[in-house]
Amino acid sequence: MANILASDINTIRQKVTDVLGPGSTSFGYGQTVYSSAITSGTIIQKSQWDAVRYDIVNSYIHQTGNIPSAIIVSTTDTVDDDASGAYQNYDYFGDLLRNNRFDVATGQFGISAIDSKTTSSTWNTNAESVITLTFASADEGRYFFNSGGAIRISSTLLGGTSSQANAWTNLLNAVGEQDFTGDLVAANGYYTLTDSYQTYFSRAASTPYSANLYQLKAKCDVADNSAGTAVQVDIKIELSDSYVDLGAPAPGDLVDGTLTITAEELKATGTLQPTGDPFTVNGPNSYSMSAISLT
Numbered sequence: 272m273a274n275i276l277a278s279d280i281n282t283i284r285q286k287v288t289d290v291l292g293p294g295s296t297s298f299g300y301g302q303t304v305y306s307s308a309i310t311s312g313t314i315i316q317k318s319q320w321d322a323v324r325y326d327i328v329n330s331y332i333h334q335t336g337n338i339p340s341a342i343i344v345s346t347t348d349t350v351d352d353d354a355s356g357a358y359q360n361y362d363y364f365g366d367l368l369r370n371n372r373f374d375v376a377t378g379q380f381g382i383s384a385i386d387s388k389t390t391s392s393t394w395n396t397n398a399e400s401v402i403t404l405t406f407a408s409a410d411e412g413r414y415f416f417n418s419g420g421a422i423r424i425s426s427t428l429l430g431g432t433s434s435q436a437n438a439w440t441n442l443l444n445a446v447g448e449q450d451f452t453g454d455l456v457a458a459n460g461y462y463t464l465t466d467s468y469q470t471y472f473s474r475a476a477s478t479p480y481s482a483n484l485y486q487l488k489a490k491c492d493v494a495d496n497s498a499g500t501a502v503q504v505d506i507k508i509e510l511s512d513s514y515v516d517l518g519a520p521a522p523g524d525l526v527d528g529t530l531t532i533t534a535e536e537l538k539a540t541g542t543l544q545p546t547g548d549p550f551t552v553n554g555p556n557s558y559s560m561s562a563i564s565l566t
Contacts, residue, residue, distance in 0.1 A: 277315060287364070287365050297453065304326050336379060341364055372417065375420075387533040388561070390530050400562070401507045401508075402424075402506045403560075409499060415554055418550075420537055424448070425448045426530070426531065426532045429531075433522050436527050439483065439526055469490065490505050
């Protein structure tokens with residue numbers, strides 16, 4: 272067993288504060304961290320272990336909704352690198368929090384409406400709307416998506432009478448709600464954005480209408496957002512109807528009914544221990560959503 276140095280606990284602390292604090296790129300919730308770096312050569316106090324534990328607790332609650340089994344150090348403890356001690360315990364949580372940093376637990380986020388657009392006009396080729404979100408700064412954008420923030424899109428078609436409308440109704444019901452996130456596991460998310468549209472979700476209708484395609488696409492205001500430098504994101508909702516319903520009864524190949532496209536914001540919330548301060552993340556400074564265009 273070896274004694275724990277200030278540099279050892281500072282390494283663990285950095286793992287956790289990269290997640291909870293300002294961080295960089297895909298790390299950082301932008302919250303005030305409770306712990307401070309420990310000066311080399313000093314005796315590590317219980318209060319300093321406790322401060323790191325609070326940062327672990329706050330990050331873990333945000334990600335899971337539960338209190339972690341992070342050891343509470345006693346004033347009589349001599350902490351070393353024993354497998355059952357606080358050092359290895361905290362190091363385990365530091366790695367866990369980093370790996371799961373995009374997770375947000377139920378109860379640790381709120382949902383609010385952005386906008387909703389509706390049309391009852393008929394169409395037979397394409398229907399689309401674009402949502403533009405603008406952040407006050409690139410850091411605000413990082414904090415929003417890093418802490419599990421998302422833009423949720425849903426689309427419905429009601430009251431249609433044509434075969435085409437029925438196919439679209441079934442497709443949109445099957446698609447349900449889809450989130451645009453920052454999670455790096457996603458094929459296309461906030462950190463993979465460029466200044467050209469990329470498809471982050473796509474689903475075709477069932478046969479024989481498999482040429483009909485529902486797609487969600489996104490782009491940003493920088494050529495490469497891998498470092499999280501974008502302040503504007505555009506999300507396009509596109510319903511592409513390439514199936515031609517020849518000889519169908521009126522209204523023929525037209526898609527009728529009421530098409531509605533809805534956008535919602537999912538934003539992190541919560542309370543930080545032991546201060547009781549709110550877990551505060553700013554969403555986009557502004558939103559705009561275009562009317563549904565039809566062809």
